[in-house]
Amino acid sequence: MNGAGTAGTMNDAVHVLVVDDEEIVRESLSGWLRKDGYTVQTAPDGRAAVEALQRARWSVVLLDLKMPGMDGLQVLEEARRLRPEAAYVLMTAYATVDTAVAAMKLGAFDYLVKPFDPEELSVLVQRIVAQQELLQENASLRQALKREYGFHDLVSKSPAMQRVFDLARVAARSASTILVLGESGSGKEVLARAVHAESPRAGGPFVAISCAALTETLLESELFGHEKGAFTGAVARRKGKFEAAAGGTLFLDEVGDISPKLQLDLLRVLEERRFQRVGGTESLAADVRVIAATNRDLAKAVADGSFREDLFYRLNVIAVTLPPLRERPEDIPLLVQHFLDRLTKDLARRLDGVSPEAMAALVAHGWPGNVRELRNVLERGAVVAKGNVIQLADLGLPAPDPARAAPPSGDPLPLEEVERRHVADVLSWAGGNVTHAARVLGIDRMTLYNKMKRWGLQRPEQEVAAHARR
Numbered sequence: 001m002n003g004a005g006t007a008g009t010m011n012d013a014v015h016v017l018v019v020d021d022e023e024i025v026r027e028s029l030s031g032w033l034r035k036d037g038y039t040v041q042t043a044p045d046g047r048a049a050v051e052a053l054q055r056a057r058w059s060v061v062l063l064d065l066k067m068p069g070m071d072g073l074q075v076l077e078e079a080r081r082l083r084p085e086a087a088y089v090l091m092t093a094y095a096t097v098d099t100a101v102a103a104m105k106l107g108a109f110d111y112l113v114k115p116f117d118p119e120e121l122s123v124l125v126q127r128i129v130a131q132q133e134l135l136q137e138n139a140s141l142r143q144a145l146k147r148e149y150g151f152h153d154l155v156s157k158s159p160a161m162q163r164v165f166d167l168a169r170v171a172a173r174s175a176s177t178i179l180v181l182g183e184s185g186s187g188k189e190v191l192a193r194a195v196h197a198e199s200p201r202a203g204g205p206f207v208a209i210s211c212a213a214l215t216e217t218l219l220e221s222e223l224f225g226h227e228k229g230a231f232t233g234a235v236a237r238r239k240g241k242f243e244a245a246a247g248g249t250l251f252l253d254e255v256g257d258i259s260p261k262l263q264l265d266l267l268r269v270l271e272e273r274r275f276q277r278v279g280g281t282e283s284l285a286a287d288v289r290v291i292a293a294t295n296r297d298l299a300k301a302v303a304d305g306s307f308r309e310d311l312f313y314r315l316n317v318i319a320v321t322l323p324p325l326r327e328r329p330e331d332i333p334l335l336v337q338h339f340l341d342r343l344t345k346d347l348a349r350r351l352d353g354v355s356p357e358a359m360a361a362l363v364a365h366g367w368p369g370n371v372r373e374l375r376n377v378l379e380r381g382a383v384v385a386k387g388n389v390i391q392l393a394d395l396g397l398p399a400p401d402p403a404r405a406a407p408p409s410g411d412p413l414p415l416e417e418v419e420r421r422h423v424a425d426v427l428s429w430a431g432g433n434v435t436h437a438a439r440v441l442g443i444d445r446m447t448l449y450n451k452m453k454r455w456g457l458q459r460p461e462q463e464v465a466a467h468a469r470r
């Protein structure tokens with residue numbers, strides 16, 4: 001009888017490879033291990049061991065250190081490359097601290113000094129199996145968390161976001177146009193990609209175009225393509241995004257910014273499902289599912305006449321609104337974990353988490369740049385942090401505004417005022433450096449300039465000039 005594998009694994013599912021040049025050792029070790037119920041195979045030398053490792057997966061590899069030809073350390077080096085998940089135990093009759101240390105450096109789990117008895121081996125293998133089970137449990141727990149709280153690349157546990165995911169799942173199955181609303185950095189594009197991935201068109205292309213970045217003429221030809229000679233510079237026929245996205249999804253980002261003429265063109269395509277290239281006469285089928293997004297208040301734009309009402313209704317068949325991050329603080333620890341996992345991979349650097357003070361500051365922060373801002377702040381923290389734990393100072397968050405930290409006295413502030421104050425704080429914290437401030441806020445420079453213009457916040461030159469006058 002043995003107690004190994006009590007945590008659940010049937011021992012015969014544990015595959016052990018014994019590598020030793022002496023037949024008597026191979027035989028006695030495999031005999032002991034089989035008695036414990038493990039599935040055992042043996043290899044008489046390093047080359048045979050490497051072949052066995054290439055052929056199959058192993059939970060545990062017992063490796064003799066002294067062998068003719070490839071010695072145990074050489075095999076270990078090769079084996080760790082081939083099967084990093086296996087646990088390696090070196091066996092040596094010449095126990096010196098040096099070889100043991102070298103083996104541990106090469107990633108061995110442990111070593112055994114020959115001669116050892118069956119009990120010693122049994123206990124060690126039991127310990128390895130228990131640890132492997134624990135690691136596997138952690139990994140599947142992580143997976144389960146991701147499944148429960150995740151929707152493709154989006155993670156969230158907030159009820160409001162869970163409703164968004166549910167709606168997005170249902171919407172994905174239909175062919176309807178979807179309008180994604182939400183502040184900058186709240187995940188509109190990631191959501192659009194998720195809807196595409198979940199839709200029957202997932203096998204087709206996902207094509208994104210930002211409607212704000214281009215002039216009317218350029219955007220028109222980007223969307224619909226043009227015929228050769230349609231305008232100066234149109235030296236060849238060119239396909240537009242509607243053609244490029246055929247069979248897939250077309251993501252029209254910042255749709256609230258398009259000109260009246262293009263609003264009309266877009267309305268026509270959505271109604272007729274047909275379009276023409278610029279300068280062309282051929283009528284082409286628009287085989288796309290459209291997902292549009294904007295961080296503007298479209299209903300307001302309709303009310304003030306800057307956005308066509310009929311187009312608004314065409315786009316707004318299914319509206320999905322992403323709540324801003326400050327309305328779902330419960331997501332912050334989850335997102336921190338999510339981004340640190342990613343950064344660990346991208347930066348090939350161990351990150352164990354953020355300090356409690358840093359987490360408190362992250363949860364308390366207002367996040368006008370939403371999830372993108374959070375990601376940028378963590379990225380900065382990961383780069384700056386000296387140890388494996390990101391500290392508050394590493395995050396470079398602006399000092400909390402004492403006025404805001406104090407319990408609310410008088411009237412609560414409108415959202416825009418909170419945003420204006422936060423932007424002003426970050427700007428002064430960044431010493432007026434717009435690029436730097438925009439990065440911390442998680443918005444682009446033009447967006448920041450626009451906000452500054454709207455609120456009459458000073459540009460750096462003006463601030464310097466203002467200082468000089470004092």
Ligand SMILES: Nc1ncnc2c1ncn2[C@@H]1O[C@H](COP(=O)(O)OP(=O)(O)OP(=O)(O)O)[C@@H](O)[C@H]1O
Binds near residue numbers: 154186
């Ligand atoms: N719920 C989420 N889970 C994980 N990552 C997220 C989530 N929401 C946003 N992100 C991250 O934030 C970044 C910004 O998201 P995205 O580009 O979709 O924002 P947006 O709403 O389109 O912003 P903008 O209006 O500025 O274009 C993404 O690259 C992604 O890394």
Ligand SMILES: [Mg+2]
Binds near residue numbers: 188
């Ligand atoms: Mg976007």
